Amino acid sequence: MADPKGFMTTPRQEWPRRPVEQRVRDWDEVYVPGALLPIISKQADRCMDCGIPFCHQACPLGNLIPEWNDLVSREDWRAASDRLHATNNFPEFTGRLCPAPCESGCVLAINQPAVTIKNVECAIADRAWEEGFTPPRPPERLSGKTVAVIGSGPTGLAAAQQLTRAGHTVAVYEKDDRIGGLMRYGIPEFKMEKRHLERRIEQMRAEGTKFRTSTVVGRDVPADELRTRYDAVVIATGATAWRELAVPGRALNGIHQAMEYLPLANRVCEGDLEVSPLSAAGKHVVIVGGGDTGADCLGTAVREGAASVTQLDIYAQPGAERDEDSEPWPTYPKIYRLSAAHEEARELRTAPAADADARLFAASTLRFTGDERGNVRSLHLVEVDEQRLAVPGTGRTLPADLVLLALGFSGPDQEDGMIEQLGLALQPRGTIARDDGFATNTPGVFAAGDAARGQSLIVWAIAEGRAVAAAVDRYLTGRSRLPAPIVPTDRPMVV
16 A cells, blocks of 8 residues: 555545536536546555455446555556456446445445545556557457357447457457447436447457447347357346336326436437427426436436436435445445436425425325326325335325436347347246356357346446356357356355
């Protein structure tokens, strides 16, 4: 450790965000450009180089966090990049999008603010690109084996890059017109500018990975044909089957799923559209669902110029501090967190009736009502207790011209016919069944990421991609030197 007293003398300092009034007028990332590097070496000094670094266990990638913290504190950026990329294919993605369970597992977090691990990671990744520390790594020789990866989200891209570097010929099939999956059309530009994604895609192309866009496997290309053409198939389509809200009035116009709304806003940023057909401009917006997808909708609606935006969360408002009895360190606690979108909503007062920022906690939707033309005009809700039972006398009505459902996802979409064509077995919850080696019941077909694990975090997605690549490499060659950070039965550290 570069500074044995750093954790005692240096307070936590995070990457500052741009002023709210400034950033809501554009779609650029919310952070102050260039403001991270001047502070990050001292922040890395706060790492205690623990004898047992629980941050390793909290991160499914097994990132070597104390090692690259020490290297950053010494400003050895090349070595820090090498150690970071040894376990993570896309640290510039996780450094921006991951909720950082590693920080919850930081030993310093027992009684102090944790090390800013996520910011250090992002700084290393960005510096590595600036200094040219991440050139393409094409294989020295080809194996003669071919692999099809279906889906180009973080799982599919990680699996494809690992398998390409191992010498296999890999083709990635993506149903959309651009590569990236939810990182492309689900994550708003203000959370991660797509130039970071484009940079990695070009690196992968230079390494030899092939990409096939606008191709729905099961419809445009029969899945069994793909299985015959390639030596192995990896399914990494994600969990895109969204959950519904079965309440009266759901069929009214103006009620949409979050993943119908967010891609259109992203297409505006891509230049495909001048204005989103579902733009929130001038509308009273209600978002049903208190998770990250709901927060993405919130930030998007604010930038589109909504008249008001309110987000409903069925859970009670959590406390500001970890409850050591119910959620002891080093688990990831349910605490009150203020995302950039919630900070914007709070300062702009987008929802005057909300409990905090734009959120109404312990709120459950009862029904929607509309006008004579079938357009939604209001949402009726009620407060609920810890058992999600309605509290008498707490009903209220919110104006609603646009309702966005952000209730999560249950498993892979089956409408394209791929799962049926391959004869894949499913788990009771709708995800793809697999064994301890990521293999499905169909020989040569493997499943990874949210399609098999269920909805999860980007670090778990990348870990799944790296692990399934090792399993496929072993299947094709009889052995593998690729790292496998997790097994299908691994789960996050929770109580």
